[in-house]
Amino acid sequence: MYHAPISDMLFVMKELAGLDEVAALPGYEDATPETAQAVLEEASKLCGEVLAPLNVEGDRNPSRWENGSVFATPGFADAFRQFSEGGWQGVQHPPEYEGQGLPKLVATPCVEMLNAANLSFALCPLLTDGAIEALLTAGSEEQKQRYVPKLISGEWTGTMNLTEPQAGSDLAMVRTRAEPQGDGTYRLFGTKIFITWGEHDMAKNIVHLVLARTPSAPEGVKGISLFVVPKFVVNDDGSLGERNDVHCVSIEHKLGIKASPTAVLQFGDHGGAIGHLIGDENRGLEYMFIMMNAARFAVGMQGVAVSDRAYQKAVAYAKERVQSRPVDGSTKEAATIIHHPDVRRMLATMRALTEASRALAYVAAAQSDIAHRHPDEATRARHQARYEFFVPVVKGWSTELSIDVASLGVQVHGGMGFIEETGAAQFYRDARILPIYEGTTAIQANDLIGRKTLRDGGAVAKALIGEIGDTIDALDAHDGAAFASMRTHLARGRDAFASAVDYVLANAKRDPNAVFAGSVPYLKLAGIVLGGWQMARALLAAQRLKADDPKFYGAKIATAQFFAEHLLPQAVAFEAAIVSANGSEGVLALSEDQF
């Protein structure tokens, strides 16, 4: 069972992310609160009724490889047809190519629902989104016309082909070759691994976007080009031609997301796979980064999504399972376990982390919308920089915490949580990939430090710290335990973050190992403080609106208080790991053979 938390989503969209401001942008006039609500309700039906029930089935009956073909879990192809017919692939893509042209802020809750309902299924549209993004960014008009409408309609799907056996995070090592044929086409040769939905039977064609090197390419990342290599060659009239020389030689046996086939693709074993260059030669990495940024944000949403799904399941069990008398002696009878303080603490932790990571991600989505559509260039640039700062935090923090949330979900179930039939364990298994793919947490953390903090001299980070201060000032105007706790702990968190930013700026050149040994703590510190900041803003909004719906907004206030008291204090521990360690000694003191 999955119920999309539409009220929570709309609360974040309207009160924290600025849906009104987004709807005022040119081209987004239709994104009124009413439209947004209608879109969310429609999405929730598909996700709750069609996709969520297939989630367990996909785990028990994963994608299957047979003689080079991959067969999706029974039911998936039909669900994909319904997804496509509903126009869901096109929500945030441009109307010129048959998309719906809605803002990212409205598309993001749809992405969350899709992933909460069925993480394995959702990966197929996620990768297709990435392919669309890359084609729109760097493709020729002819390429856009040829591929994008079919990707949006769901007739075809897309993939991203980066990783090779010797080149995981390090794309400089890519060895796949692309040989020009003199007719504008190329022939590709090589092996790509970890290709999500790299082969399947849900669509008529699969559009592989592939990183490869041309013969004259310089070494390293500056010699990588991006190619489009369809499973079936596309004729000029758009019809499908011959089977291309790209073949799925196996799929992986994984810990989780078992329904999504993870393919090993072999290019060119039978003469060469026909490919077309996208954009300019040797600029592949740059294009890939555009689609990776979109995909990284989407993987962050997967973290939010699996957290919410695990939370919903744990709450349902805690309300139903009767065990032991309450510790306060309030009844002589055994009670449902939601009455036990530690079960409450676990559920509150799951809820608070889910809400904070959702808020941070939606706020980031709105930055992206402003960055794309605002008429003022300086405003666009400012919001683009802020969005880019948020992306690694959304990706890294939301996915790391999703493991903790899913693990707590198992714990709430007690012994039953360890039994596969219960279903809680699937989230724990599925979530484990999220901090790895589309760039591990360390990669995100390096990005946050290198490109997002150092490059602008900490300008974005400091601007955010200033705004957190404004929120702390606003909290001062209110009484009560929730406000007092939030004020105290958000101020401490802000100070911790500020001190870490200063440390990074001061030491990155002098002692890079020291700074990068604290990079993941720095990312998690940013997450907990920026997430806590959103919870503080939610607290202020809920206080203002409380009379409208005391139950709903009362829960927002209590959740913000819990976040302040139980979770924000982590900030001080992360700061210590970065700053007071003051050097890499503790981390790097051991020689290799001392491990």
Added chain:
Amino acid sequence: MYHAPISDMLFVMKELAGLDEVAALPGYEDATPETAQAVLEEASKLCGEVLAPLNVEGDRNPSRWENGSVFATPGFADAFRQFSEGGWQGVQHPPEYEGQGLPKLVATPCVEMLNAANLSFALCPLLTDGAIEALLTAGSEEQKQRYVPKLISGEWTGTMNLTEPQAGSDLAMVRTRAEPQGDGTYRLFGTKIFITWGEHDMAKNIVHLVLARTPSAPEGVKGISLFVVPKFVVNDDGSLGERNDVHCVSIEHKLGIKASPTAVLQFGDHGGAIGHLIGDENRGLEYMFIMMNAARFAVGMQGVAVSDRAYQKAVAYAKERVQSRPVDGSTKEAATIIHHPDVRRMLATMRALTEASRALAYVAAAQSDIAHRHPDEATRARHQARYEFFVPVVKGWSTELSIDVASLGVQVHGGMGFIEETGAAQFYRDARILPIYEGTTAIQANDLIGRKTLRDGGAVAKALIGEIGDTIDALDAHDGAAFASMRTHLARGRDAFASAVDYVLANAKRDPNAVFAGSVPYLKLAGIVLGGWQMARALLAAQRLKADDPKFYGAKIATAQFFAEHLLPQAVAFEAAIVSANGSEGVLALSEDQF
């Protein structure tokens, strides 16, 4: 591959846990460092050569149920024979019943090795240990003679039958009936679930210890008695008689520890299972607690063990996998990933947590030895109280952190970690049961607060806090970054723990919900501070011994520094969750329907 870390184990035994002091106790004269080392080396051979290689096989080819019989993974029965023939079941049991009579401090590293090598396999001896413990504590001499030597020899194995479908953590709800037959025997009727190694083909008989109620028993936990119910009735001459009426109707399909069959046992479907009362009627829970304390400590060791195994695997991969250039630009070539600061941080975290949890457990084991054998009654009592304080911390903290360690182990492997064939994921799956069985972390935390902190007015806790202060004073005598960091963070941790103890003592009666809402943070705070204390003691010892082996002791110093800087700061965050929350408001504010 598993290499028992014998040097690390001996360091903890000798320098932290006081092996000399234990070997000076009456009856433990043989437990010299030389004997201990010989025992550990022998154990490491069996574990490394026989049991460790079967670990993956058990995961891929789990125990199998067929028509009421359970067949262990191929190879397990032979390994069990070797384990039994080596005398390993009897290491810590009395020579009167064919045991080796070694101290718990020497048995504990053997238990660690066994579990590190093969968690599923090790559960069978673990449960047999519990059954032996219960029989020795409460059985008649005739029962001891009848069962214990055969359990020690491995001819038979033992189980603990507590849980029923309606009675998980809450044993007051046990419904299994035991009807006296007038001849001294009873007939048992009922269903028990989650019975580890409750049925299998590795031994000739299985000795089930079963909680049940006699007809006249009072309600609740005061009406539970303990029975011995062998799978095959044991004749007076010790030979096996008829098949008893206890049958395995199914085994569970689990997230991990798949080789260990988790049985549903049906008692009395065909006339009643013949059982014998152990000790007095209605004192079953008391006896069960004795064997549960032993089992809880052992499960804590499982946490240490799986952490170490996951660490060893991650180190091996990090030394082998080449990926990306070092961030400090020290080489132009891609390096093995152990050169990357964040991989170092992950490995150091895994290592530091493993070493701290090992040290805490071994120190606890020595307390148990002194409590059993010291000639002075007051000394025995003091160490017994301290051991009992440590048990829930060892169980709760070591198992919770084993999930984090196993999860980091997957992360170090990157995408390969998510592929089941790599093997890192098995530890992540296996570890997940540890904070659940033998009492969830919440149950341990309630025990730590209720029986171990409140009952003696905080006497043990405060004595420990005083001793931590002595260690901090000893650190003062040394210079250098490791000592400075440890002094700062251990003092902060000690203060945080002291403040939490005061809070618990002051508020448990007035506001039990508030105190118990912070019970798990309290347990984790105790774990990180007591673990950090052991790391500080290790630092002092390593400094003293450094000249003997600079590489080995240098690593101890670096690991202690890392623990101080990166992990001890968590203490302050836990304190905030307990103390500065000051009340249950944040945790318990929501009504049930607000979730």
